[in-house]
Amino acid sequence: MEIIFRERQRFKQIWLWVVIFGVSGIFWAGFVYQVILGGQFGNRPVPDVMLTIMTGLVGVGLPLFFYRMSLVTEVVPGELRARFWPFLIKPVTIVLHELRNYEKVTYNPIREYGGWGIRGSMKGNAYNVYGNEGVKLYFYNQKPLLIGSQKADDLFNAITLAKQQKG
Structure with a gap:
């Protein structure tokens, strides 16, 4: 069937991407500090495995989810x-x-x-x-x-x- 019009739009709001990358950055900072450098991230740090999973979900998954939306x-x-x-x-x-x-x-x-x-x-x-x-x-x-x-x-x-x- 002939397509007369087609448009693909994505979220481009600067403030939205600042929030997404800000939240993602917090998880990445915690991952680097705790898992790679061996420190404790926060007063009650989660286990390294849990932080790695959370960083994958939020640090990678959240920006990717909004980019693909x-x-x-x-x-x-x-x-x-x-x-x-x-x-x-x-x-x-x-x-x-x-x-x-x-x-x-x-x-x-x-x-x-x-x-x-x-x-x-x-x-x-x-x-x-x-x-x-x-x-x-x-x-x-x-x-x-x-x-x-x-x-x-x-x-x-x-x-x-x-x-x-x-x-």
Whole structure:
């Protein structure tokens, strides 16, 4: 099937990566100090094996998890697909003829949806990872869904084209 639009987004917020690498760095510092240099990290240090496991999970796993996390949005004739890996392994498929309306929007992610990610609020649901633009989809029988995008104009135009083509 022809892909009209495809976008892969990742978390790019500097503050988020500072927190992730800060937490990761604490575990790495403890690992180096206690396991490699032979000191005691903290007042009640954990065993070296436990610290090694925790450093692997948090020191390596946490940054890798956030690096791999992504929102992939695809528009094909008649459908929009959104996949937020690793939380939505199977893409959410929206049949475009079931839309009541849609619009390009600029929004405040924190105030309107409580942040980025897979979010729900009184205004509807949102899939977003970065920025403050997207396309809001209105349905006949459910809450609106906002798809965040760094290319909101292109996404809007692709939905318009795909809705006309109807797969």
